[in-house]
Amino acid sequence: MKDSNFLKEHNARSLWHPMAHPADSQANPPTIVTGAQGVRITDVDGHEVVDGVGGLWNVNLGFSCQPIKDAIAAQLDQLPYYSIFRGTTNDAVIQLAEELRDFFEPDGLSRAFYTSGGSDSVETALRLARQYHKIRGEAGRVKFLSLKKGYHGTHMGGASVNGNANFRTQYEPLLPGCHHIPAPYTYRNPFDETDPERLAQLCLSALEDEIAFQGAGTIAAMIMEPVLGAGGVIPPHESFMPGVREICSRHGILLIADEVITAFGRTGSWTGSRHWGVQPDLMCTAKAITNGYFPFGAVMIAEHVAETFEKDESGRAAVGHGYTYSGHPVGAAAALACLAETLRLNVPENAAARGAQLHQGLLTLQEKYEVIGDVRGGHGLMCAMELVSDRASKAPIDKKTINTVQEVAYQSGAMVRVSGPNIILSPPLILSSDEADIILAALDAGLSAAG
Ligand SMILES: Cc1ncc(COP(=O)(O)O)c(C=O)c1O
Numbered sequence: 001m002k003d004s005n006f007l008k009e010h011n012a013r014s015l016w017h018p019m020a021h022p023a024d025s026q027a028n029p030p031t032i033v034t035g036a037q038g039v040r041i042t043d044v045d046g047h048e049v050v051d052g053v054g055g056l057w058n059v060n061l062g063f064s065c066q067p068i069k070d071a072i073a074a075q076l077d078q079l080p081y082y083s084i085f086r087g088t089t090n091d092a093v094i095q096l097a098e099e100l101r102d103f104f105e106p107d108g109l110s111r112a113f114y115t116s117g118g119s120d121s122v123e124t125a126l127r128l129a130r131q132y133h134k135i136r137g138e139a140g141r142v143k144f145l146s147l148k149k150g151y152h153g154t155h156m157g158g159a160s161v162n163g164n165a166n167f168r169t170q171y172e173p174l175l176p177g178c179h180h181i182p183a184p185y186t187y188r189n190p191f192d193e194t195d196p197e198r199l200a201q202l203c204l205s206a207l208e209d210e211i212a213f214q215g216a217g218t219i220a221a222m223i224m225e226p227v228l229g230a231g232g233v234i235p236p237h238e239s240f241m242p243g244v245r246e247i248c249s250r251h252g253i254l255l256i257a258d259e260v261i262t263a264f265g266r267t268g269s270w271t272g273s274r275h276w277g278v279q280p281d282l283m284c285t286a287k288a289i290t291n292g293y294f295p296f297g298a299v300m301i302a303e304h305v306a307e308t309f310e311k312d313e314s315g316r317a318a319v320g321h322g323y324t325y326s327g328h329p330v331g332a333a334a335a336l337a338c339l340a341e342t343l344r345l346n347v348p349e350n351a352a353a354r355g356a357q358l359h360q361g362l363l364t365l366q367e368k369y370e371v372i373g374d375v376r377g378g379h380g381l382m383c384a385m386e387l388v389s390d391r392a393s394k395a396p397i398d399k400k401t402i403n404t405v406q407e408v409a410y411q412s413g414a415m416v417r418v419s420g421p422n423i424i425l426s427p428p429l430i431l432s433s434d435e436a437d438i439i440l441a442a443l444d445a446g447l448s449a450a451g
Contacts, residue, residue, distance in 0.1 A: 007032050011030065037063055038064050039427060040063075049442075050438045051414075053415055053427070054427045056292070060265060060347060061342065076330055079329050083324065084326060093332045096336050109283055113301065113322075114327040115326060118284065118286035119158050120155070120323060121258075122161075122258060123157045125221075129144075141252075143218050144177065144219070144221055145221070146180055150231060151163070151228070151229060153260070159171055164230075183203065184236035187376075203240065219253045222255055224255075226259065232376070232384050232424070233382050254305070256282045257282070257283045259271055259273065259283050260286045262275070264342055267348075267382070284299055290331060291334070291341075348380070355377060355380040357436045358383050358439065359378045362440070365385070365444060371388065372388075373388035380429075381431065382424075383425045384422045386422050401451075402421065402450075404446070405450045412442040412446065414439040414442035416439070423443070
């Protein structure tokens with residue numbers, strides 16, 4: 001690797017960063033991460049911090065998970081790649097599908113369709129949902145419903161169901177027939193409702209209203225995250241997802257759970273759907289399926305959806321969709337080792353305990369700092385603070401202040417993520433109590449510096 005002077009001089013010069021303005025990356029060069037161990041990352045200057053971001057919600061088992069590294073190396077030696085398009089397969093994907101079937105059995109999901117990441121999983125689920133209805137003779141069911149504030153990746157389909165203007169406006173026109181429902185976001189909502197249970201009911205009524213307006217027979221699926229993640233960690237009331245499930249079932253609409261973040265333990269339950277006692281028809285997974293060590297994902301398919309495809313005799317069920325890297329054997333080997341470690345470590349237990357600690361710590365910081373308008377969490381290791389310049393009016397914070405919080409927190413020992421007015425925490429699920437305290441102390445320093 002080139003020396004640190006070279007890296008700093010060329011930082012952001014010849015590449016564009018995702019989710020960033022190219023000129024901003026050049027004016028404010030990103031932190032160059034050069035190493036990681038456990039839950040800590042080290043930058044090019046040798047500064048080491050606790051990673052409060054967990055890579056990007058994906059390194060659930062930390063950076064030193066040797067069994068996954070060994071599995072990747074061994075698979076590269078044995079079979080580095082072969083396609084699983086019609087006619088060929090590989091041993092790793094067969095074994096993985098059986099293990100995923102066992103893992104997702106309580107969610108009612110029994111088949112896997114492999115992808116190369118979260119956006120691919122969303123695209124796959126949207127397409128399979130339309131095809132499901134066509135197979136059943138309801139070709140008019142083509143529309144999609146989703147939540148405002150939802151994040152579903154950045155492919156054209158995913159961006160179309162995405163509920164945040166930042167990921168939409170510059171790429172419009174998007175897919176027609178995608179309609180958005182208010183999110184159960186108590187801090188800001190069109191109903192001015194702060195009670196989570198009442199707000200959940202209002203959002204469910206809005207969903208019913210939209211279905212009546214569109215016509216149930218035109219809608220293929222509703223896609224939602226069990227806990228809205230990238231949109232600012234918005235946990236709904238416990239009645240919300242079961243309510244969505246009931247409405248979808250009543251109207252023949254498939255429910256797609258986008259669990260790219262929440263599958264494999266992050267909420268303190270094994271899946272977000274299980275957290276709320278819901279069985280979806282399709283589930284999007286990626287990220288922690290390989291602990292972030294290999295780009296990989298899987299759409300999990302409910303038994304009744306699978307049977308509709310498998311028993312079809314019309315020819316409409318042939319899947320005309322897939323990626324060169326669907327079922328990559330190295331990804332599958334990584335996922336097998338990752339799943340075994342995830343189960344062995346029983347990560348939801350620690351996610352719930354450390355999540356409660358972080359959430360409580362943020363609530364304590366809110367008592368101290370006026371700038372913290374809202375604190376959200378309480379469902380595993382996903383928390384957020386929404387910063388405001390004025391608590392009474394909830395006027396959004398300015399960029400400079402929130403960036404100062406982030407920078408000083410970094411200098412004080414923790415990497416945290418800024419997303420709009422939110423500071424988001426999604427550390428590895430193996431975080432210790434001391435490491436959670438380091439994140440909280442670093443945020444305290446950052447907030448204090450921001451004045
Ligand atoms: C809920 C959800 N869906 C989809 C995606 C897209 O995943 P990827 O970035 O791997 O394409 C993300 C990424 O953060 C996500 O949080």
